[in-house]
Structure formats: structure tokens, C-alpha cells
Amino acid sequence: MSVATPLPHDAAALHVTGQARYVDDIPVPATTLHLAFGLSEIAHGRITRIDLSQVRAAPGVVAVLTASDLPGENDVSPSVHDEPLLAENTVFYHGQPIFLVVAQSHLAARKAARLGRITYEEQPALLSIDDALAADSRFEEGPRLFRKGDAAGAIAEAAHVIEGVIEIGGQEHFYLEGQAALALPQEGGDMVVHSSTQHPTEIQHKVADALGRPMNAVRVEVRRMGGGFGGKESQGNALAVACAVAAHVTGRPCKMRYDRDDDMTITGKRHDFRITYRAGFDDEGRITGIDFVQYARCGWSQDLSLPVADRAMLHADNAYYLPHVRIESHRLKTHSQSATAFRGFGGPQGMVGIERVMDHIAHHLKVDPLDVRKANFYAAMAGASGGSIGAEKKPEAVPQTTPYHMPVEDFVLHEITGALVESADYRARRAAVARWNDANPVLKRGIALTPVKFGISFTLTHLNQAGALVHVYSDGSIHMNHGGTEMGQGLFQKVAQVAAASFAVDVAAVKITATDTGKVPNTSATAASSGSDLNGMAVKAACDTIRERIALHLAETHQTEPARVFFEEGRVFVGDDVMSFAEAARSAYEARVSLSATGFYKTPKLAWDRIAGRGRPFFYFAYGAAVTEVVIDTLTGENRILRTDILHDAGTSLNPAIDIGQVEGGFVQGAGWLTTEELVWSDKGKLMTHAPSTYKIPACSDRPAVFNVALWDRGRNREDTIYRSKAVGEPPLMLGISALMALSDAVAACGPGYPALDAPATPERVLAAVRRVRAA
Amino acid sequence: MADKIHLKMTVNGQPVETLAEPRELLIHVLRERLDITGPHIGCETTHCGACTVDLDGKSVKSCTVFAAQADGAEITTVEGIGSPDKLHVLQEMFREHHGLQCGFCTPGMITRAWRLLQENPTPSEEEIRFGMAGNLCRCTGYQNIVKAIMAAATEMNAAKEAAE
Ligand code: FES
Numbered sequence: 057m058s059v060a061t062p063l064p065h066d067a068a069a070l071h072v073t074g075q076a077r078y079v080d081d082i083p084v085p086a087t088t089l090h091l092a093f094g095l096s097e098i099a100h101g102r103i104t105r106i107d108l109s110q111v112r113a114a115p116g117v118v119a120v121l122t123a124s125d126l127p128g129e130n131d132v133s134p135s136v137h138d139e140p141l142l143a144e145n146t147v148f149y150h151g152q153p154i155f156l157v158v159a160q161s162h163l164a165a166r167k168a169a170r171l172g173r174i175t176y177e178e179q180p181a182l183l184s185i186d187d188a189l190a191a192d193s194r195f196e197e198g199p200r201l202f203r204k205g206d207a208a209g210a211i212a213e214a215a216h217v218i219e220g221v222i223e224i225g226g227q228e229h230f231y232l233e234g235q236a237a238l239a240l241p242q243e244g245g246d247m248v249v250h251s252s253t254q255h256p257t258e259i260q261h262k263v264a265d266a267l268g269r270p271m272n273a274v275r276v277e278v279r280r281m282g283g284g285f286g287g288k289e290s291q292g293n294a295l296a297v298a299c300a301v302a303a304h305v306t307g308r309p310c311k312m313r314y315d316r317d318d319d320m321t322i323t324g325k326r327h328d329f330r331i332t333y334r335a336g337f338d339d340e341g342r343i344t345g346i347d348f349v350q351y352a353r354c355g356w357s358q359d360l361s362l363p364v365a366d367r368a369m370l371h372a373d374n375a376y377y378l379p380h381v382r383i384e385s386h387r388l389k390t391h392s393q394s395a396t397a398f399r400g401f402g403g404p405q406g407m408v409g410i411e412r413v414m415d416h417i418a419h420h421l422k423v424d425p426l427d428v429r430k431a432n433f434y435a436a437m438a439g440a441s442g443g444s445i446g447a448e449k450k451p452e453a454v455p456q457t458t459p460y461h462m463p464v465e466d467f468v469l470h471e472i473t474g475a476l477v478e479s480a481d482y483r484a485r486r487a488a489v490a491r492w493n494d495a496n497p498v499l500k501r502g503i504a505l506t507p508v509k510f511g512i513s514f515t516l517t518h519l520n521q522a523g524a525l526v527h528v529y530s531d532g533s534i535h536m537n538h539g540g541t542e543m544g545q546g547l548f549q550k551v552a553q554v555a556a557a558s559f560a561v562d563v564a565a566v567k568i569t570a571t572d573t574g575k576v577p578n579t580s581a582t583a584a585s586s587g588s589d590l591n592g593m594a595v596k597a598a599c600d601t602i603r604e605r606i607a608l609h610l611a612e613t614h615q616t617e618p619a620r621v622f623f624e625e626g627r628v629f630v631g632d633d634v635m636s637f638a639e640a641a642r643s644a645y646e647a648r649v650s651l652s653a654t655g656f657y658k659t660p661k662l663a664w665d666r667i668a669g670r671g672r673p674f675f676y677f678a679y680g681a682a683v684t685e686v687v688i689d690t691l692t693g694e695n696r697i698l699r700t701d702i703l704h705d706a707g708t709s710l711n712p713a714i715d716i717g718q719v720e721g722g723f724v725q726g727a728g729w730l731t732t733e734e735l736v737w738s739d740k741g742k743l744m745t746h747a748p749s750t751y752k753i754p755a756c757s758d759r760p761a762v763f764n765v766a767l768w769d770r771g772r773n774r775e776d777t778i779y780r781s782k783a784v785g786e787p788p789l790m791l792g793i794s795a796l797m798a799l800s801d802a803v804a805a806c807g808p809g810y811p812a813l814d815a816p817a818t819p820e821r822v823l824a825a826v827r828r829v830r831a832a
Numbered sequence: 833m834a835d836k837i838h839l840k841m842t843v844n845g846q847p848v849e850t851l852a853e854p855r856e857l858l859i860h861v862l863r864e865r866l867d868i869t870g871p872h873i874g875c876e877t878t879h880c881g882a883c884t885v886d887l888d889g890k891s892v893k894s895c896t897v898f899a900a901q902a903d904g905a906e907i908t909t910v911e912g913i914g915s916p917d918k919l920h921v922l923q924e925m926f927r928e929h930h931g932l933q934c935g936f937c938t939p940g941m942i943t944r945a946w947r948l949l950q951e952n953p954t955p956s957e958e959e960i961r962f963g964m965a966g967n968l969c970r971c972t973g974y975q976n977i978v979k980a981i982m983a984a985a986t987e988m989n990a991a992k993e994a995a996e
């Protein structure tokens with residue numbers, strides 16, 4: 057069967073030869089024009105004058121547009137219409153697009169865009185969390201609150217209490233392919249758009265509104281992205297709309313790609329957070345009551361910040377049972393890029409909060425943080441992994457509930473952690489680290505094991521739906537289309553494997569086609585790790601429909617039951633007869649049987665009230681755990697990951713090779729976020745780290761010297777997902793938290809104080825923390 | 833605008849001639865004038881390596897080379913290393929060992945690795961790590977890229993031995 061096999065990426069042969077096309081590689085008509093934005097050079101202020109005379113006079117410039125030149129709606133927001141494509145009277149961040157240059161070439165457009173003379177009346181800019189709090193600048197009327205039990209009462213009665221605060225930096229997506237779009241005007245004012253986007257339907261919708269046309273006048277196609285990571289969920293809207301509007305105005309094809317500096321300056325990033333905590337616990341470190349306050353810096357427009365901040369609250373427990381808990385969340389509006397979706401979608405920040413608490417408790421009690429973590433784990437449940445349980449803890453009869461009152465029925469971290477502690481030789485290595493630290497005054501080592509429990513489903517329940525369109529041609533070849541987009545995660549291959557399995561043919565018989573709003577409408581973004589879960593099911597439904605039609609037809613012609621028609625290894629068995637799948641398709645075609653079907657899927661069991669903070673927002677949880685060992689130089693703060701061991705639960709993996717790739721890449725990206733990737737803004741609100749020269753993502757040479765990654769071999773989704781697999785896009789990113797906690801452990805070896813290490817733990821922060829613990 | 837200059841070079845074994853602006857970058861000439869879109873643009877500031885090509889036997893980042901500097905040069909891009917129905921071993925190994933996800937970095941990775949294996953046919957893992965450090969990948973975590981290059985080195989050496 058084609059599922060559960062490690063097939064290579066479907067387009068691998070094209071990628072390795074440079075034939076795979078991204079938006080910027082699509083051959084365009086010679087008349088194509090190129091676009092660039094003119095950007096705000098202050099963080100907040102009223103525009104008093106726009107002088108574009110030099111821009112218009114620059115070589116190669118065909119048109120220059122400002123807000124007043126737009127034919128339809130001036131909005132590219134994915135949520136509440138608060139994000140103009142081009143600034144109207146006021147600018148809200150340094151880098152906000154003000155005007156649009158349309159020119160003969162990309163370079164001509166960019167050069168001309170620098171020639172705008174904008175005069176502003178500057179207004180005070182709220183840049184930091186503190187600025188926004190002082191001005192009460194926020195989204196929604198006030199903080200959101202989840203509560204269960206009586207946190208304050210439980211903390212008051214606890215044997216031990218700690219409190220603290222952690223600052224968690226944001227993260228630039230740094231998808232290697234920058235944002236790009238291409239609009240091709242059609243007859244009658246219709247528009248075809250190629251966009252590097254995770255959300256073609258959203259692009260279609262925003263382009264239609266901008267042109268003042270219905271959605272059926274716009275078709276959006278996405279073959280692939282050169283990385284997305286959430287950064288192409290809403291941030292591509294501006295380019296697609298700009299191209300469509302310029303194409304509409306000039307009547308010519310228009311293309312736009314951000315140069316990397318513009319990309320980093322204009323687009324939103326991962327939200328930076330401050331999380332304060334106060335926790336009460338017993339002598340074993342078991343939390344009895346806890347109070348979190350989360351502050352998210354959302355930037356100037358709402359974008360997806362509310363669900364991001366919700367998800368941070370939803371992961372404030374990570375893998376731990378919190379009997380009495382209160383979580384307060386502030387969504388702060390600042391004059392900076394509008395923070396947006398990024399792999400994990402707020403979950404990682406929430407999780408860093410509770411992992412910091414675990415680390416802090418262990419330091420307070422002078423015990424191994426792993427023991428504190430295990431003491432707080434949710435109870436094991438019988439049947440959690442669909443199989444037997446070899447847990448260290450006895451299974452409970454009644455599941456424990458999360459802070460949002462959802463029973464945790466599939467908790468498998470006792471088993472995963474147990475297996476990882478063995479395979480990574482955690483206990484012995486922890487002792488070796490302690491010996492090393494006793495013997496070495498300058499270099500100190502640290503080790504940490506952190507778990508991940510990540511909720512799978514969009515928290516906006518209606519997004520949990522997907523459609524597919526499948527055709528079988530009379531020669532037996534299959535054409536497959538669904539609403540998911542390919543950004544490197546291997547979705548297309550996994551779903552093709554599902555289609556091939558339905559017909560029992562070779563996966564080579566399935567043609568994977570570009571995502572197209574004209575084939576499958578009203579799709580959700582490829583996000584929330586849901587791509588394979590949703591689209592796999594929708595494609596399976598479509599394939600099953602066609603297969604049943606073929607079976608019915610063959611049963612009739614062979615005077616037997618449809619149940620006695622079998623599809624196996626590229627052949628179809630009917631009674632005593634056997635034929636190739638192609639012959640079966642041909643026969644059905646000649647009998648006038650439809651060989652085309654749509655498929656649809658919606659995730660069951662979901663019920664969620666985000667205001668009350670109650671219900672079941674997730675269909676299931678994905679799990680994993682990582683052990684990371686690091687070394688720091690206490691004289692410079694420099695640090696290195698020495699070894700990482702990961703055991704991750706992908707359920708019954710649809711494609712283990714692709715899933716392991718997701719785990720490895722996710723971990724490295726997560727560790728990068730928490731160690732080297734630092735975003736710095738000037739005190740005027742200008743992003744200073746706007747290129748890879750100043751923003752450091754992990755390179756090939758920054759790897760853990762030893763990196764052992766495995767999928768949990770007993771994984772099986774207890775919920776009825778596609779072939780019992782589990783989503784794997786986002787969860788592994790949070791395995792990177794083990795790197796931050798290992799650094800904290802290394803710093804703690806330097807003195808009696810608690811490191812209270814903020815993220816990213818750059819050498820500067822590590823060094824400052826070393827001094828702090830020594831001074832304590 | 834300054835007068836265009838007339839360039840002659842050999843790209844993937846084919847002699848080509850084109851006009852270019854004096855300050856036009858090699859990556860732009862390759863992609864826009866010669867329709868060679870394998871080399872990608874990731875940063876245009878020498879940091880990501882997506883635009884890596886081979887110029888007179890050296891790996892260069894074509895976003896930081898003037899096309900004028902390549903006049904008379906011999907250039908190999910990923911397209912010149914193999915084709916979908918005739919993959920070079922290195923390309924085959926990237927495919928087989930899952931050395932790519934979104935694939936955007938892949939042409940640069942392959943072109944760089946192709947030269948690296950000529951500079952050092954028997955690299956250690958460490959040497960690959962540092963030899964490839966100028967090429968960024970945001971998706972894979974590099975593990976499978978290194979594996980693919982190791983595997984290619986082994987295959988190529990075995991083939992060489994067999995031939996000798
Ligand atoms: S585009 Fe040349 S190094 Fe990034």
C-alpha cells in the first residue's frame with residue numbers, strides 16, 4: 057500500500073534540477089510590469105504631504121498609485137478590515153506601504169520607490185509591551201481569561217511558591233523564497249493570480265474586494281511555496297492585491313516580489329511575549345495552583361493575533377495537569393509590524409511559559425527538572441495510543457482536564473518520555489554533566505528533557521473543513537486536487553499516497569496539481585498542521601465515491617455484488633475476472649459512469665467557546681519529547697548544542713521520511729528562535745535586523761553534533777484520522793524548547809541563583825545570566 | 833542610462849551572448865535575460881546561497897557578482913549538472929535521502945555540493961558542514977542534506993574506483 061511508506065517528495069526530481077517553478081520562475085509575457093512599495097520611514101504619524109514627482113519621473117516608471125487611486129476596497133486584512141493596502145492619512149509602523157510603483161523592471165520599481173518625499177507630523181509611537189500597557193492600547197475590550205478552580209486560594213495554601221517573568225522574543229519566518237505574486241488580467245475584467253500563499257481562498261477574496269468584483273471573477277493558483285511557516289497565511293495579501301490592482305489599472309500583467317529587506321521590514325513575524333507566573337506547589341514539585349499573565353505584542357493591526365493569543369493560553373498547560381489555574385491574556389496594539397501566524401501559532405510561547413515554571417520549581421527544590429515535569433504530567437489513560445499501555449503510572453479511569461475543561465484522553469507522554477530517557481541515556485548523561493561542571497571552571501554544560509503536547513485543529517471551528525476534486529481518466533490515470541497548499545511539508549505527496557491507496561494503484565498514477573480556487577472553493581488556509589488531516593480525508597472521500605461507482609458498474613456487468621469487487625496492486629478483481637485499473641476505468645467510462653467526484657470533510661467532535669474558555673477546541677493532541685545537551689562559555693556567553701535526541705508521535709505515519717524531515721526541521725527552527733534569532737528595533741521603531749546579515753537563522757555548521765530523531769513506533773491516533781496518522785507540521789518546533797532549558801541548566805551550574813534566562817538566549821543574555829546567578 | 837555592455841560566456845556548456853547593464857548582477861542576467869531560473873534569489877546580499885553557481889571552477893553567489901565580471905567565463909548552474917530524466921548522482925542522492933522540503937535552497941545546495949565534492953572528494957561530515965555553511969536552508973535542519981552529500985561522495989568514489 058502506498059500509505060505509511062517513505063516515498064521521496066513528489067517534485068524532488070524537479071527541485072534537484074532547478075525545474076520546479078516558484079512564482080518568480082513562471083514565464084511571463086514580455087509586457088509584464090513590476091511593482092515595489094514606497095514605505096513609511098517613521099513608526100507613527102499623520103501624513104501631511106506626499107510628493108511623488110521624482111518617483112513618476114524615474115526611468116522605467118509606468119504608474120504610481122496611492123490610496124486614493126485604488127478602484128475598490130483598500131484593505132488586505134485577513135480579519136477585521138483594519139489593514140489598508142496603502143496608508144491613508146496616518147502611518148502606524150516603520151515600513152508601512154504608502155504608495156505603489158509600477159515599472160518596467162523589478163529594479164526600476166525598487167529604485168523609484170526610494171524617491172518619494174513624504175512629510176509627516178510625527179506622533180508618539182508605542183513600541184514595547186510597557187508602552188502599550190501604559191497607554192492601554194490593545195485589541196478587544198480587555199484581557200481574556202481562562203480559569204479552572206481557585207488558583208489564588210491554592211497558591212495561598214501551597215507549601216512552596218515561586219514567581220517570575222520571562223521575555224520571549226519574536227521570530228522572522230525567513231521562508232527562503234520571499235513573498236511573491238503575479239496577476240494576469242483576463243477578458244471581461246477577470247483576474248488570474250499566482251501567489252506564494254498558504255491561503256488561496258483568502259487571496260481570491262481580497263483581490264475580488266479590491267477590484268469590486270465577485271469572487272468568481274478571480275482565480276488563484278498556487279503550485280508551491282519556497283517555505284511558508286505561517287508567514288504566508290495572510291502576509292501575501294498585500295502583494296496579490298497590489299498586482300491585481302496594478303494589472304487592472306494598466307491592463308498588463310503585473311508581478312511583485314519583495315526584496316529580502318522589504319520583506320523583513322514590511323511583513324509580520326512571530327509575536328513576542330512577556331509571561332509572568334506565580335505558582336504554588338508541594339514538596340515533589342507538583343503544582344497545586346498557578347496564575348499566568350501573558351502579554352502579546354501584536355503590532356499595528358489585528359491580523360490573526362486573537363487566535364494566536366488564544367492558542368498561547370491553550371498551551372499554557374503544555375503536558376501538565378493544573379488543578380487550579382488562571383490564565384490572563386493581553387493582546388497589545390503597538391506601532392510595529394503586525395505580528396502574524398508562525399508555526400505553532402502562539403502555542404510555543406504559551407509552552408515556554410510553563411516549561412520555565414517547571415525549570416524554576418526544580419531549581420527551587422534542588423531536584424532534576426525531569427522529575428518535576430513527570431510529577432506534573434497528565435494522568436495516563438487506558439487506550440490513549442489505541443494500544444496497550446506500558447506506562448510508569450497506572451492508567452486512570454477518568455481523564456484529567458485542561459485549563460479549558462477539555463478531558464485529555466490520549467496522553468502518551470509517560471511512554472514516550474520513558475522510552476526517550478532510555479534511548480538518550482538521560483540519567484547517566486545528567487550525572488556526567490554534573491561531573492564535567494565540577495571539573496571545568498570555564499565551560500559549563502547543561503541538559504534538559506522537555507515534552508510537547510500540541511492541540512490539533514483550528515480553534516475557529518468552522519475552518520476545520522476541506523474539499524477535494526478527483527478525476528479518473530479513461531486510461532486509468534488520476535488527477536487529484538484539494539484545498540491544501542504545498543510549502544515543502546510534503547502535503548501533496550502524502551495526499552497522493554492516500555489517493556493511490558484508495559484505488560490500490562501506484563502513486564505515480566496520481567497527478568498532483570496546483571491548488572486552484574477554480575477547482576476546490578472556499579478552502580481554509582494550509583495551517584494549524586491540519587493539511588494532511590483535512591485534505592487527506594477529503595481526497596479519500598472523493599476517491600471512495602469513484603471507486604464505489606466503478607465497483608457497482610463491474611458488479612452489474614459480472615452479475616455479482618459490489619462487495620465482491622476488489623482493488624489490489626493496480627488491478628481489479630471481479631468474481632473470477634481480473635483486469636487492470638485502466639481497463640476498469642475504461643469499462644466504466646464506456647458504460648457512461650461518472651469518473652469525477654468531489655470529496656468533503658469536516659472534523660468531528662469540536663465544540664469551543666473562546667470567550668468562556670471552555671469546550672473541545674482540538675480533535676486530538678500530538679506529542680513528542682526532546683533531550684538536548686549544550687555547552688556554554690562562561691567568559692563570553694557563547695554556546696553550542698552538543699546533542700539532541702527526539703522521540704516524536706506522528707500516529708501511524710503516512711510517510712515516515714517526510715515526517716522525520718518535519719521533526720528535524722521543526723526542532724532546528726525552534727531552537728533557532730530561542731537561541732540565535734534576535735529581532736532588534738531601534739528606539740524609533742525601525743527594524744534593525746532586516747536581512748540575514750544581522751538576523752541569524754541556523755546554518756549547516758550550527759547543528760547538534762549528535763542528532764538522533766525517531767518517530768514513536770507505537771504511535772497510533774486513537775481518533776479516526778486519515779489512516780490513524782497525526783499532524784506533524786507544527787508540534788516539533790516546540791521540541792526546540794529543550795535547547796533553552798538546557799542553557800538554563802548550564803547557567804545554573806555557575807552559581808546559586810536562578811538563571812531566569814530570557815529568549816532568545818543569545819551569548820549576551822547567557823553571559824548576563826551567568827553574572828546574575830553568581831551574584832546571587 | 834549607461835550603454836549596455838555585450839557579454840559572451842559559456843553557460844552549462846553552451847556559448848551565450850547577451851546585452852546587460854554595466855551594473856547588472858549575474859543572477860539577474862541568468863534569470864531574466866537567459867531564462868535560467870534554477871538559481872534562485874533568496875536575499876541578494878550574499879548570505880543565503882540560493883543563487884549559488886559555479887564560475888570558472890569556483891562556487892560563487894551570483895547575486896554578488898556583476899555580470900560584467902563573468903564576461904568570458906565558464907558558468908555551471910544546477911541545470912547543467914543533470915536533468916529530471918538524467919539525474920547526477922548528487923541529485924539522485926538529494927532525492928533519495930530527502931535532502932529537500934520546499935526545494936528553494938536546493939539548486940544552490942546542489943551546485944555548491946557539486947563543487948565541494950570536486951574540491952574534496954572524501955569529505956568528513958564536519959568538512960561538509962563547514963563547506964556548506966554559506967548555504968541556508970530554513971526547512972530541513974540540514975540533516976538530510978548532509979546525508980545526501982555523504983552518500984553522493986561514497987557513490988562517486990565507488991564509481992571512480994570501478995572505472996579505474
Ligand atoms: S540570493 Fe545570493 S546569496 Fe542569497
Ligand code: FES
Nearest residue numbers: 933937969970971
Ligand atoms: S528546503 Fe526549503 S529552504 Fe531548504
